[in-house]
Structures are given as C-alpha cells and as structure tokens.
Amino acid sequence: xxxxxxxxxxxxxxxxxxxxxxxxxxxxxxxYFLWYKKYPAEGPTFLISISSIKDKNEDGRFTVxxxxxxxxxxxxxxxxxxxxxxxxxxxxxHSGTYKYIFGTGTRLKVLA
Amino acid sequence: EAGVVxxxxxxxxxxxxxxxxxxxxxxxHNTLYWYLQNLGQGPELLIRYENEEAVDDSQxxxxxxxxxxxxGVDSTLKxxxxxxxxxxxxxxxxxFxxxxxxxxxxxxxxxL
Numbered sequence: 001x002x003x004x005x006x007x008x009x010x011x012x013x014x015x016x017x018x019x020x021x022x023x024x025x026x027x028x029x030x031x032y033f034l035w036y037k038k039y040p041a042e043g044p045t046f047l048i049s050i051s052s053i054k055d056k057n058e059d060g061r062f063t064v065x066x067x068x069x070x071x072x073x074x075x076x077x078x079x080x081x082x083x084x085x086x087x088x089x090x091x092x093x094h095s096g097t098y099k100y101i102f103g104t105g106t107r108l109k110v111l112a
Numbered sequence: 113e114a115g116v117v118x119x120x121x122x123x124x125x126x127x128x129x130x131x132x133x134x135x136x137x138x139x140x141h142n143t144l145y146w147y148l149q150n151l152g153q154g155p156e157l158l159i160r161y162e163n164e165e166a167v168d169d170s171q172x173x174x175x176x177x178x179x180x181x182x183x184g185v186d187s188t189l190k191x192x193x194x195x196x197x198x199x200x201x202x203x204x205x206x207x208f209x210x211x212x213x214x215x216x217x218x219x220x221x222x223x224l
Contacts, residue, residue, distance in 0.1 A: 004154075034212060036215075041217070042218075043203055043205075043215030043216050043218050044213075046212045046214065089155070091154075097168075098143075098167075098168075100157070100213060102155045104154050105152075105153075
C-alpha cells in the first residue's frame with residue numbers, strides 16, 4: 001500500500017521552461033509535505049516544504065502547491081536550469097507519528 | 113556546519129558475512145533515522161531514534177538487523193548475516209525536534 005505516489009518516473013524539460021512534478025497521497029492524516037532533490041551518489045537534500053494549512057509556498061524558482069481535497073501536491077520550477085537535473089522525491093508526514101513517507105521519485109532532465 | 117557523515121560509502125561483501133554502517137548526525141540534532149533505499153524506490157524508514165531511545169523500529173528486520181545510538185549522538189546499523197536482498201543504499205538522516213530531515217551521502221551495500 002503506497003501512501004505517497006509519484007506516477008511519473010521521468011520528465012524532460014527544455015531549459016528556461018517550467019518543470020511540474022506531481023505527487024499524490026492517500027492518507028488524509030498527513031499534515032506536512034516536503035520535496036527533496038537527489039543527485040547521483042549523494043543523499044537527498046531538502047528543497048521546499050508546505051504545511052497542510054497552506055495551499056502554496058514559494059522559494060525563489062521553486063513553488064509547491066497543495067490541493068488537500070484532491071490529495072495532490074506539485075512542485076513547479078521556473079525557469080528550469082540544467083543544474084536542476086536530478087531525482088525529486090516528495091515526502092509526507094503525519095506529525096502525530098513523525099514518520100516520513102517518501103514517494104518513488106521523478107527523474108527530471110533539463111535540456112540545454 | 114558539518115552535515116551528516118556516513119561511512120563507509122561503499123561496501124562489498126559475500127552473503128552471510130556481517131556488515132556495519134556508521135553515522136554521525138548534525139551537531140544538536142536529537143532525532144536520527146536510518147533509511148533503506150532500493151534502486152528506483154524512495155527511502156523507507158528502518159528505525160528512528162530520539163536521543164538514545166529507539167522510538168520507531170517497527171520496520172527493522174530484527175532477526176538480522178540491529179542498531180544502536182550510544183550517548184544519543186553517533187549511531188551504528190549492523191546486518192548479520194547479510195543476504196543478497198540486502199543490497200541497497202543505507203541512508204542516515206538527522207533532524208532537530210522532528211523538523212526537516214538532513215541526509216548523509218549514504219552507504220551503498222553490495223552483497224555477492
């Protein structure tokens with residue numbers, strides 16, 4: 001039973017365009033959501049997060065949108081840069097359990 | 113500020129041999145996690161410590177896996193004996209009061 005799903009294993013985008021990475025979850029008890037970025041042979045690094053009381057959080061080129069009724073969140077990267085090429089994981093947290101559940105990741109390739 | 117440090121980065125062993133991984137979390141982070149990441153998957157929690165106490169080890173295969181966090185700082189994850197299916201990346205992460213996770217670079221285990 002996969003509680004956090006990233007249905008697109010890969011995505012290719014031209015440099016300068018928008019990248020949209022999607023994530024769906026099933027557990028309505030999740031109240032905090034995060035995106036992590038992972039380069040090969042490195043550990044995941046925190047990118048951006050959003051609390052369930054918000055529907056949008058923005059940090060520079062990165063914006064995360066949360067649609068609680070649809071149990072869906074998305075990460076927008078604008079404009080995309082070649083250095084953004086990595087695997088992106090979404091994660092969800094139920095603050096009562098402090099257990100992070102990760103999706104399977106989406107590999108983003110930004111083409112120069 | 114130093115990040116989460118893990119060693120060894122790579123380990124190749126034959127099945128039935130023991131193996132141990134070490135993690136030094138970010139200074140001041142009281143919560144430490146061990147995650148397992150299989151190829152093409154997201155990280156999956158093995159065990160979570162708050163200070164010295166293992167507060168969630170429900171997904172740790174206790175017949176062959178063990179972990180300890182003496183003095184609430186460094187931690188060691190051990191597998192004995194290793195099986196072919198244990199080949200994966202073992203990630204250590206730390207956080208302050210269950211905030212965002214900071215990951216180490218991981219220890220890649222290959223069991224032959």
